[in-house]
Amino acid sequence: MKPLRHAAQAAFVLITLGLIGYFSASPPYARVPPESALIKLSFAHAAAKKGGCRELSAEELERLAPNMRRKTICSRERLPVDIEVLLDGAPLYAERLPPTGLSGDGPSRVYERFVVPAGSHSLVLRLRDSERAAGFDYETTHAVTLAAGESLAIDFFQGGFRFE
Amino acid sequence: MDKAQKTDTADPFAFLKRPLRAAYMRCDRFLDYTFGSRDNPFYSLGGLGFFLYWIIAVSGIYVFAFFDTGLTEAYESVEAMTHIQWWLGGVMRSLHRYASDGLILVIGLHIMREFAFDRYRGTRWYSWVLGVPTVALAFAAGITGYWLVWDRLAQYVAETTAEILDRLPIFGSPIARNFLAPSYVDDRFFTLMLFIHIALPLVMLFIMWFHVNRVNRPRINPPRNLAIASLVLLIALSLVYPALSQGPAELSRVPSPVSLDWYYLWSYPLVDLWGPGGVWLVYFLGSFALMIMPWLPPLKRSAPAVVDLDNCNGCTRCAVDCPYGAIRMAVRTDGKPFEREAVVNPAQCVSCGICTGACPTATPFRRAAALVPGIDLGGLPLVMVRERTHKAAAGLAGAARVVVFGCDHGGAIAALNSTSVGGVSLPCTGMLPPSMIDYVLSRRLAEGVVITGCRDGECRFRLGPQWTEERIEGKRDPQLRARVPRERILRVWAGPAEMARLAREIASFQQRLATAGNAAAAPAPAEAGQTVVAE
Numbered sequence: 001m002k003p004l005r006h007a008a009q010a011a012f013v014l015i016t017l018g019l020i021g022y023f024s025a026s027p028p029y030a031r032v033p034p035e036s037a038l039i040k041l042s043f044a045h046a047a048a049k050k051g052g053c054r055e056l057s058a059e060e061l062e063r064l065a066p067n068m069r070r071k072t073i074c075s076r077e078r079l080p081v082d083i084e085v086l087l088d089g090a091p092l093y094a095e096r097l098p099p100t101g102l103s104g105d106g107p108s109r110v111y112e113r114f115v116v117p118a119g120s121h122s123l124v125l126r127l128r129d130s131e132r133a134a135g136f137d138y139e140t141t142h143a144v145t146l147a148a149g150e151s152l153a154i155d156f157f158q159g160g161f162r163f164e
Numbered sequence: 165m166d167k168a169q170k171t172d173t174a175d176p177f178a179f180l181k182r183p184l185r186a187a188y189m190r191c192d193r194f195l196d197y198t199f200g201s202r203d204n205p206f207y208s209l210g211g212l213g214f215f216l217y218w219i220i221a222v223s224g225i226y227v228f229a230f231f232d233t234g235l236t237e238a239y240e241s242v243e244a245m246t247h248i249q250w251w252l253g254g255v256m257r258s259l260h261r262y263a264s265d266g267l268i269l270v271i272g273l274h275i276m277r278e279f280a281f282d283r284y285r286g287t288r289w290y291s292w293v294l295g296v297p298t299v300a301l302a303f304a305a306g307i308t309g310y311w312l313v314w315d316r317l318a319q320y321v322a323e324t325t326a327e328i329l330d331r332l333p334i335f336g337s338p339i340a341r342n343f344l345a346p347s348y349v350d351d352r353f354f355t356l357m358l359f360i361h362i363a364l365p366l367v368m369l370f371i372m373w374f375h376v377n378r379v380n381r382p383r384i385n386p387p388r389n390l391a392i393a394s395l396v397l398l399i400a401l402s403l404v405y406p407a408l409s410q411g412p413a414e415l416s417r418v419p420s421p422v423s424l425d426w427y428y429l430w431s432y433p434l435v436d437l438w439g440p441g442g443v444w445l446v447y448f449l450g451s452f453a454l455m456i457m458p459w460l461p462p463l464k465r466s467a468p469a470v471v472d473l474d475n476c477n478g479c480t481r482c483a484v485d486c487p488y489g490a491i492r493m494a495v496r497t498d499g500k501p502f503e504r505e506a507v508v509n510p511a512q513c514v515s516c517g518i519c520t521g522a523c524p525t526a527t528p529f530r531r532a533a534a535l536v537p538g539i540d541l542g543g544l545p546l547v548m549v550r551e552r553t554h555k556a557a558a559g560l561a562g563a564a565r566v567v568v569f570g571c572d573h574g575g576a577i578a579a580l581n582s583t584s585v586g587g588v589s590l591p592c593t594g595m596l597p598p599s600m601i602d603y604v605l606s607r608r609l610a611e612g613v614v615i616t617g618c619r620d621g622e623c624r625f626r627l628g629p630q631w632t633e634e635r636i637e638g639k640r641d642p643q644l645r646a647r648v649p650r651e652r653i654l655r656v657w658a659g660p661a662e663m664a665r666l667a668r669e670i671a672s673f674q675q676r677l678a679t680a681g682n683a684a685a686a687p688a689p690a691e692a693g694q695t696v697v698a699e
């Protein structure tokens with residue numbers, strides 16, 4: 001019976017260690033298909049204030065505490081940011097991003113990933129952060145060649161899109 | 165008699181528990197045979213959990229000593245450990261990983277086992293509920309650990325964790341922005357991760373301590389051989405198949421494909437399937453379901469143990485033997501000349517009766533009216549056990565009559581009944597006072613006594629089989645008196661799946677009794693029982 005027992009011991013040990021070892025690093029996981037690249041769009045951008053600012057009248061100023069007397073007041077709430085991305089002429093993403101913060105006074109934020117085929121692409125980016133009804137405040141066209149597995153980050157700050 | 169069956173039908177999870185329990189018992193038989201029941205790893209899953217924790221702690225401290233925080237330093241320091249100091253640093257790194265993986269495996273088996281053996285409802289909700297956060301903490305600690313290496317896997321972990329966390333409306337700027345491109349990452353992130361990676365396991369240890377806090381003599385250390393073997397085997401695995409990094413993180417590239425540690429990162433691919441919201445749903449529903457399990461449905465338990473002060477001499481044996489520490493020795497309140505008295509906390513009592521088996525005043529030799537031990541089960545007082553014993557023995561005939569004492573959770577004792585075998589089922593075999601064996605034999609109720617019940621590692625409660633063995637062997641009070649002929653006692657620990665073996669062993673025991681019976685003189689009738697306290 002002894003050899004059988006040793007065989008059982010060996011089998012149990014091998015299976016247990018095999019189980020631990022194998023699933024500690026296998027099977028592999030591919031988040032994006034092999035011949036593709038990734039475009040990440042992310043920014044935190046504060047749009048203009050809603051309704052703009054106005055001057056306070058003399059009576060209104062009178063009613064405020066002396067240290068609070070400021071001539072102009074602006075609404076705290078911000079406008080949403082409208083963003084559009086076109087990839088090779090086709091819409092990839094279009095969204096109205098609301099302001100953050102409890103009273104809507106924070107920047108609009110976004111983080112999005114797009115899996116695209118590797119190769120050359122033309123990107124069009126448009127962003128609106130004002131009260132204008134038509135058109136965009138910012139618009140850029142960007143040509144890229146993305147190798148398989150490459151990751152392109154698009155950010156927006158200081159009045160322009162930034163690619164990295 | 166079939167209380168176990170009755171509670172089973174009231175349990176909506178019985179359809180899951182029964183096959184799972186059968187599977188565990190089959191594994192147990194295999195492992196009992198392979199390693200011996202003392203070193204059966206399935207009997208020490210909780211203890212192995214603690215042991216793996218210590219391996220993780222020691223290897224972690226070592227790895228920490230050689231780890232540098234910083235964008236390039238982190239990766240390089242781990243690489244140096246793995247390749248230059250492979251003989252120690254590399255082994256420590258691998259041990260740290262494999263012990264962590266083993267911990268998840270062991271916790272999984274431990275949870276399913278406690279579930280299968282129904283050891284999580286009633287009083288035991290406490291251990292169960294405190295177990296749940298340890299699982300969450302273990303996962304979180306493992307995930308932050310993979311982050312620290314700052315290789316491609318770490319990048320995947322960082323990006324995905326950020327996406328998951330960003331789903332919660334509590335962070336201002338998306339955390340994922342920190343990993344947008346190479347110029348966005350910050351060294352300070354490593355310091356934060358390192359801090360979290362060390363803090364979480366410490367909190368976990370704290371909760372693990374509470375987890376076993378209401379268990380009397382928790383087996384937090386696995387048996388020596390099992391511990392040594394586990395360590396040696398994990399070191400062997402570390403040498404043969406060392407843990408490796410997957411190339412430095414490059415934020416300008418997509419970390420795909422990556423080799424995942426599925427023990428810790430099983431939920432991450434779900435992000436791509438169901439989105440971060442779906443993953444949160446899995447986390448919340450999973451923890452919530454686990455948390456409320458002990459009340460699905462609540463255990464219908466029988467009456468707890470009650471102390472009868474007139475019969476308690478404050479000897480502390482019940483308090484020492486109670487598997488759940490439900491008995492406290494308090495200062496005497498009734499003026500009797502004893503220092504202490506036993507006090508049961510009904511909320512912590514599981515009604516196993518093990519305390520009755522431990523009480524020196526629980527002896528059936530006492531007169532009917534006086535048979536109230538110091539501590540007795542409300543649902544099945546000792547008088548009733550004695551009555552059932554008489555009833556079981558009454559109809560038996562032949563030269564090898566046998567009374568079987570078994571438990572409600574092992575095999576169904578009633579199935580053994582025949583013209584020469586009568587069974588008595590107890591909540592736990594540990595409830596049987598050794599004097600009951602003496603009583604059956606000396607009063608000639610039967611020629612032999614069979615003690616059976618679940619195997620030690622499968623006891624529905626805890627410690628029942630162990631205490632019973634030690635009492636019969638004279639290693640534990642109350643001891644079976646020396647005058648009791650040991651050849652008339654058969655001990656068979658057999659689970660519900662081993663009824664055929666039990667029946668076979670009883671049959672051959674009866675044969676031995678019959679051949680010996682004619683020759684040997686029957687034991688002298690008893691004058692009195694064991695240590696009887698002032699009546």
Ligand code: HEM
Nearest residue numbers: 210211213214278283284288291292295296298382383384
């Ligand atoms: C770090 C992880 C864990 C460790 C190290 C651990 C360890 C232990 C130990 C040593 C015992 C005592 C066993 C005995 O002596 O009979 C125990 C009991 C128990 N564990 Fe765990 N445990 C862990 C996680 C869990 C989890 C996640 C659950 C369930 C959700 C759980 C459920 C239980 C239950 C219900 C008992 C009580 C058993 C009884 O009352 O007989 N444990 N655990």
Ligand code: SF4
Nearest residue numbers: 486513514516517519
């Ligand atoms: S019945 Fe069991 S749990 Fe209750 S006090 Fe007695 S030994 Fe403890």
Ligand code: SF4
Nearest residue numbers: 476477479482523538
């Ligand atoms: S074992 Fe019996 S006599 Fe001893 S303390 Fe407990 S109840 Fe009292």
